[in-house]
Amino acid sequence: MTEIMLDVRGVAAGYGRKRIVHGVDLNVAKGEILLMLGHNGAGKTTLMRALFGLLPPEEGSIRYEGRDITGRGPAGNVADGIAFIPQGHGIFRTLTVRDNLDLGAFTVRDKAVLPARIEAIHAMFPILKQRASQIGGTLSGGQQQMLAIGMALMHAPRLIILDEPSIGLAPNLVDKVMEAIAHVNRSMGTTILMVEQNVKYSLPIASRVAVLKTGRKIYDGPPDPLHDRVELMKLF
Numbered sequence: 001m002t003e004i005m006l007d008v009r010g011v012a013a014g015y016g017r018k019r020i021v022h023g024v025d026l027n028v029a030k031g032e033i034l035l036m037l038g039h040n041g042a043g044k045t046t047l048m049r050a051l052f053g054l055l056p057p058e059e060g061s062i063r064y065e066g067r068d069i070t071g072r073g074p075a076g077n078v079a080d081g082i083a084f085i086p087q088g089h090g091i092f093r094t095l096t097v098r099d100n101l102d103l104g105a106f107t108v109r110d111k112a113v114l115p116a117r118i119e120a121i122h123a124m125f126p127i128l129k130q131r132a133s134q135i136g137g138t139l140s141g142g143q144q145q146m147l148a149i150g151m152a153l154m155h156a157p158r159l160i161i162l163d164e165p166s167i168g169l170a171p172n173l174v175d176k177v178m179e180a181i182a183h184v185n186r187s188m189g190t191t192i193l194m195v196e197q198n199v200k201y202s203l204p205i206a207s208r209v210a211v212l213k214t215g216r217k218i219y220d221g222p223p224d225p226l227h228d229r230v231e232l233m234k235l236f
């Protein structure tokens, strides 16, 4: 039986009186890569911010690993194994790669676990070892995204929420970033909730797809039908 990791029911969110997300239901199963597609302005970031506790949901409930976490803030969520990688990486551009990784472990109480964790991250992304003393902002866009993923892995999350990891990247780098995300999912069993606009590169790694349109979920199902361009166009 599939185990539900994140159970979102009727979540509504917005800014002041401006409602953006209208009663979204969403299940993320343990171990899957759930891809959320949608045009610019559909409310994807707003929904992810609400799920991570950066924006209080105005309605609805969020359960994580069976516990109600509705209204819990980001600090509590990080401590409980949820990572959020915002649109545009969220790395510290003026700090070195290694310092960025160390900051990713800011919330980890037992520092003794960290050397092995860094070693595992270096094994997964050798570039982060080779460029350890390089300033983060001077890495390529793709490498910065790897670093953002590495930072998240420093606190060993069970769920990673990624907001448009491909944004601003050249196509060959998008492919590499998607491969890296699939690799984390496969080798560490980390559940992934990923928002994307780049259908071509994100669809091949998705276990399941949800489509958001003007703040409402209009599709939720297997990725296969969406490979058909006509089916996809109907949704967008």
Ligand SMILES: Nc1ncnc2c1ncn2[C@@H]1O[C@H](COP(=O)(O)OP(=O)(O)O)[C@@H](O)[C@H]1O
Pocket: 015, 018, 020, 038, 039, 040, 041, 042, 043, 044, 045, 046, 047
């Ligand atoms: N901080 C904010 N204050 C007011 N409106 C916002 C804010 N952030 C986003 N919006 C509006 O919410 C809508 C959805 O934005 P967003 O969630 O960023 O969409 P997406 O991530 O799908 O592109 C847009 O119309 C945007 O202008």
Ligand SMILES: [Mg+2]
Pocket: 044, 045, 046, 087, 163, 164
């Ligand atoms: Mg967005």
